[in-house]
Structures are given as structure tokens and as C-alpha cells.
Amino acid sequence: MKQLTVWAFAFACLLSTQAWAKxxxxxxxxxxxxxxxxxxxxxxxxxxxxxxxxxxxxxxxxxxxxxxxxxxxxxxxxxxxxxxxxxxxxxxxxxxxxxxxxxxxxxxxxxxxxxxxxxxxxxxxxxxxxxxxxxxxxxxxxxxxxxxxxxxxxxxxxxxxxxxxxxxxxxxxxxxxxxxxxxxxxxxxxxxxxxxxxxxxxxxxxxxxxxxxxxxxxxxxxxxxxxxxRSLATGEKAAALPQPKPLDKAQAKIIRFGSTQTYYTLAQLGVERGDPDYYALFLGNHLLGGSGFGSLLMEEVREKRGLVYGVSSGFYPMKVPGPFQIGLSTKNASAKEADEVVKQTLAQFMKDFPDEKLAEIKSNLIGGFPLRIDSNSKIAGYIAMIGFYDLPLDYLERFPKKMAELTKEDVLNAWRKHIHPNKMLTLMVGEPNVKPIEK
The missing domain is CATH 3.30.830.10 (Metalloenzyme, LuxS/M16 peptidase-like)
Structure with missing residues (x-):
């Protein structure tokens, strides 16, 4: 079974690379x-x-x-x-x-x-x-x-x-x-x-x-x-944006709102578009919370404890570092437990995660990459992004290759470098059964 999984993974890599190279x-x-x-x-x-x-x-x-x-x-x-x-x-x-x-x-x-x-x-x-x-x-x-x-x-x-x-x-x-x-x-x-x-x-x-x-x-x-x-004035390119300052300590805020649900996010600054660590962060994020029911967050917060319908995480790279965030909504009475489980899951993920899980995520990502460019509009979206953020012209071909090359150590090193669980922002909107920290 293990040999079959490895062969299927390699075959998916080959097909995906060929498709993206076109x-x-x-x-x-x-x-x-x-x-x-x-x-x-x-x-x-x-x-x-x-x-x-x-x-x-x-x-x-x-x-x-x-x-x-x-x-x-x-x-x-x-x-x-x-x-x-x-x-x-x-x-x-x-x-x-x-x-x-x-x-x-x-x-x-x-x-x-x-x-x-x-x-x-x-x-x-x-x-x-x-x-x-x-x-x-x-x-x-x-x-x-x-x-x-x-x-x-x-x-x-x-x-x-x-x-x-x-x-x-x-x-x-x-x-x-x-x-x-x-x-x-x-x-x-x-x-x-x-x-x-x-x-x-x-x-x-x-x-x-x-x-x-x-x-x-x-x-x-x-x-x-x-x-x-032709009709546009020549003009000048917009000035570079300033770099945002990351949080220097953990912050938390509750916005009281009359609702049966609490809306929750855990966030910090992530990376800018083109950061070389983005490949490893992207791969790790799919394992943590970016792959739906195959993710660790979904397993811990929903499947094991039934606290939410859905939970997800994601990086949003921009001209300068965009946010990294984990988001969910849950019953007010479950907000405290959901917060604790999310933070525990993130901390455990950054210590270690199963090799088999990583192999599954890599296989799914690489095998599914051709579907991301199966229409002109999808291609146009990627091409516009590549040009606007000055990414390499072989970015589409390079991405699945990078996914295939990444190791667990690469992923953990990138996450430990960029993500700081002790300096994150916790926000809740609703009526959570949590002691207010900031109003």
C-alpha cells in the first residue's frame, strides 16, 4: 500500500508538471x-x-x-x-x-x-x-x-x-x-x-x-x-507601500453583539507576495486548515468535538505582508473551548505533524493543480497576479515542482520563522462566554 501511494504521488507530480508547463x-x-x-x-x-x-x-x-x-x-x-x-x-x-x-x-x-x-x-x-x-x-x-x-x-x-x-x-x-x-x-x-x-x-x-x-x-x-x-496619460508608477509593523505581543478583543453565534479569528501578519517561504507556508497551511475536511483544524475542532460546522486558515500575501488568519463561527457557549482547541492545534502543528498527512496533502495539491488553469479566466487571474506582483514567468510551472520538493523540515522551519503563536490577535464578535479582555 505504501509503495502504491508513493507511485501515485510521483505520477500525479508528473502529470501536473506537464500540464502546467503548457x-x-x-x-x-x-x-x-x-x-x-x-x-x-x-x-x-x-x-x-x-x-x-x-x-x-x-x-x-x-x-x-x-x-x-x-x-x-x-x-x-x-x-x-x-x-x-x-x-x-x-x-x-x-x-x-x-x-x-x-x-x-x-x-x-x-x-x-x-x-x-x-x-x-x-x-x-x-x-x-x-x-x-x-x-x-x-x-x-x-x-x-x-x-x-x-x-x-x-x-x-x-x-x-x-x-x-x-x-x-x-x-x-x-x-x-x-x-x-x-x-x-x-x-x-x-x-x-x-x-x-x-x-x-x-x-x-x-x-x-x-x-x-x-x-x-x-x-x-x-x-x-x-x-x-493609448488614451491614458503616461504618468508615474505609484510609490512603494510602507512595511507594516507586526504585533509585539498577544492581543485579544471581544466585540459584544446580540447573536447566538460567536464569530472568531486568530491572526497575525503573514508574508508578502513573492516571499520564498510562501511555498512551504502554503503547503503547511493546507495541512493545518486550508484543505477542508482533510485538515487538522477540521479534525480537531469539528470532527472530534463538534464545535463548528467549518473552520479554515489561510495566508493572504499582498504587496507587503498580508494577514495569516484562522476563522470560524460557533455557539456562544462553545467560543472559549473553540479558541483553546484552535490554539492547541496550531501549537502542536508547529511542533510536529504526521508524515502521512503531509504526503496526502502534497498528492492532492499537485494532482489538483491542472484544475486551477482549466479555463481562460483562471489563467488570466494567475497571469495578472504574476505580472502585478513581479513573480517569475515560470511561476505556474515552478509551483507544483516546489510542492513536490518540500520536506517536513522545510515546512516546520518556515512556520517557526514566520508564525508566532505568542504574538497573535484574537478577535470575537458575539456574546461568547469569555471574560472580556478589551471592550
Whole structure:
């Protein structure tokens, strides 16, 4: 049985490596200096195009929410088209378009068939809304009212309260600390002129990246990237973000909230995207709490004690170290025990764990890797990440190889280097039967 497991593991490694090696990433710069990431994927007559900017909420300054608001209003008006005309044009073409803003980046993406009668007008309109946006007062007023309603609703959602408190506590005065959409006070103060100024500073060619994945050849991709960035000002790349300061001691806080459940997280700063230890941390995390029912946390907290329906852990690497956190929800009466079991499980994991468990997790990860790139949209997501965070172009091929090479010692060394159980943040939202430490 042991020999069969080893053979299956090796075979999975071989298949996965071969599959991932097929992703041929090409990169270049447009005439205005915008990085382009391109993969030719001719299997389907479709293309995914994304324009990403280093313009996430970390660039808000004191105007919390301005990055998210600017992203939301892209595509609502141009000098030549109003909101309805833009929406109807994309609908008539059968094209999907959307935007998103997080802490590190803001992006707008398009998915289209590659037939010229569809792709040509779609790309023309796409370039127009990105390069010539108009921020209209009436649309901003409508969207502000909608956003304010959503922000008010957050105040009675324990999961949202927990998330906001986690970022605030972990990051203090760092640009990551505040909520991406802003707060009631900061959003109310935003004006059209604020959005224009933010767009002018950050939506520039030097601060942008184009990702193209689909059934278009290199020549077509080059022309699409030039057309998409032609109307952008050249501008300057955003400044590097400051490094956040890790907690120097354990902290704990309970936010009392009328609920039958307690929402819980245990967290600290993790690593930035591209950290060489991320491979070992990622593998170890799947064993600890990132693999669902196969994880140690699920086994200890749910299966043995029945305290939760689900529990998970994860690293969220970003431009600078993002959080590592363990999260769950449980009955108020079980919150104290759940907290103790989580911390005991983490401590035991960092001392030692079964070799068989590690072998199973490695096999599952490597064998399942091809499924992570089985569509253009998935490939586009990875390619955009590789470009934005300046990862090696062979990152996709390298990842399963790294998983296969890692040993238990590698995993334990990385976790002991980066994770400090005696300096973590414990947060609870609900009515846990726990003595309040901080109110």
C-alpha cells in the first residue's frame, strides 16, 4: 500500500508538471510603458482582457473609499456615451465587463468572442471608458446613496465587523488598515473632483498592466494593448507601500453583539507576495486548515468535538505582508473551548505533524493543480497576479515542482520563522462566554 501511494504521488507530480508547463507566458511593454502579460489560448474563440492599476484602497490617503468609488464609476459615462448606451452596447455584443477594487489594485476586465465584428467594437468601447471616463454628479449621488446604505448594513453584520476590526488591529496606521469601501463619514465627504483627481494620479500608463488570454495571436494582442492604453496619460508608477509593523505581543478583543453565534479569528501578519517561504507556508497551511475536511483544524475542532460546522486558515500575501488568519463561527457557549482547541492545534502543528498527512496533502495539491488553469479566466487571474506582483514567468510551472520538493523540515522551519503563536490577535464578535479582555 505504501509503495502504491508513493507511485501515485510521483505520477500525479508528473502529470501536473506537464500540464502546467503548457502555459506560455509572454510579456512586453506598450509604447507608453505599460506592462503586458499575454497567453495564447486558442482552444475557444474567446478572449479575456484585463486592465489593472496599482490603485487599490491603499492609495486612498485620508479619503477612505475614493479608490473603490472611482473603480465603481468607470464605465458609467464617456464624452460620447451615457450609462444606458454603454450598457446596451455591451449587451448587444454579448460581452461581459466588470470592475473590482481591493487593497492593492483596481481593475476592469472584459470577456468577448474573438469574431472581429464583436471584438473590434467591444475593444473600442472598452478603451473609451477606461481612457476617457466622465464622472457625473447625478450618477455619483445615486451610487453614494447606495453605498451608504450598504455601509450602514455592515454595522449589524458580525462577519463584516470582525473583518474590519481585524484589518484595523493588525495594521494600525498602515494604508491597509481601513475598509476598502471607506466609512460612512469618509464616503459622505467624497466629491466628483476627488474621483477625478484620483483617476488622474493613478489611472496612468506607467501604473497599469494589461493581461490578455485567449484566441488572439501575438500581433493582435500587441495592437489590443496599444489601443487600450493609448488614451491614458503616461504618468508615474505609484510609490512603494510602507512595511507594516507586526504585533509585539498577544492581543485579544471581544466585540459584544446580540447573536447566538460567536464569530472568531486568530491572526497575525503573514508574508508578502513573492516571499520564498510562501511555498512551504502554503503547503503547511493546507495541512493545518486550508484543505477542508482533510485538515487538522477540521479534525480537531469539528470532527472530534463538534464545535463548528467549518473552520479554515489561510495566508493572504499582498504587496507587503498580508494577514495569516484562522476563522470560524460557533455557539456562544462553545467560543472559549473553540479558541483553546484552535490554539492547541496550531501549537502542536508547529511542533510536529504526521508524515502521512503531509504526503496526502502534497498528492492532492499537485494532482489538483491542472484544475486551477482549466479555463481562460483562471489563467488570466494567475497571469495578472504574476505580472502585478513581479513573480517569475515560470511561476505556474515552478509551483507544483516546489510542492513536490518540500520536506517536513522545510515546512516546520518556515512556520517557526514566520508564525508566532505568542504574538497573535484574537478577535470575537458575539456574546461568547469569555471574560472580556478589551471592550
Amino acid at each position: 502555459v506560455d507566458i509572454q510579456t512586453w511593454q506598450t509604447a507608453k510603458g505599460t506592462k503586458v502579460m499575454y497567453v495564447h489560448a486558442p482552444q475557444l474563440p474567446m478572449v479575456d482582457v484585463e486592465l489593472m492599476f496599482d490603485a487599490g484602497s491603499a492609495r486612498d490617503g485620508d479619503q477612505w473609499g475614493v479608490a473603490s468609488f472611482t473603480s465603481n464609476l468607470l464605465g458609467t459615462a464617456t464624452p460620447e456615451h451615457d450609462e444606458n448606451q454603454i450598457s446596451e452596447a455591451f449587451n448587444d455584443l454579448g460581452v461581459q465587463i466588470g470592475s473590482n477594487a481591493g487593497r492593492d489594485s483596481a481593475s476592469i476586465h472584459l470577456r468577448s468572442l474573438t469574431r472581429s465584428e464583436i471584438l473590434t467594437p467591444a475593444m473600442k468601447l472598452f478603451a473609451e471608458i477606461v481612457g476617457q471616463p466622465v464622472f457625473r454628479q447625478n450618477i455619483m449621488a445615486r451610487e453614494k446613496a447606495r453605498l451608504m446604505t450598504g455601509l450602514k448594513q455592515k454595522t449589524v453584520k458580525p462577519q463584516a465587523m470582525l473583518s474590519d476590526e481585524l484589518w484595523a488591529k493588525l495594521y494600525g496606521d498602515h494604508p491597509y488598515a481601513h475598509p476598502v469601501p471607506g466609512t460612512l463619514k469618509t464616503v459622505e465627504a467624497l466629491t466628483v473632483e476627488d474621483l477625478k483627481a484620483f483617476y488622474k494620479r493613478y489611472y496612468v500608463a506607467a501604473n497599469a498592466q494589461v493581461t490578455i488570454v485567449g484566441a488572439v495571436d501575438r500581433k493582435q494582442a500587441e495592437q489590443m494593448a496599444e489601443d487600450l492604453t
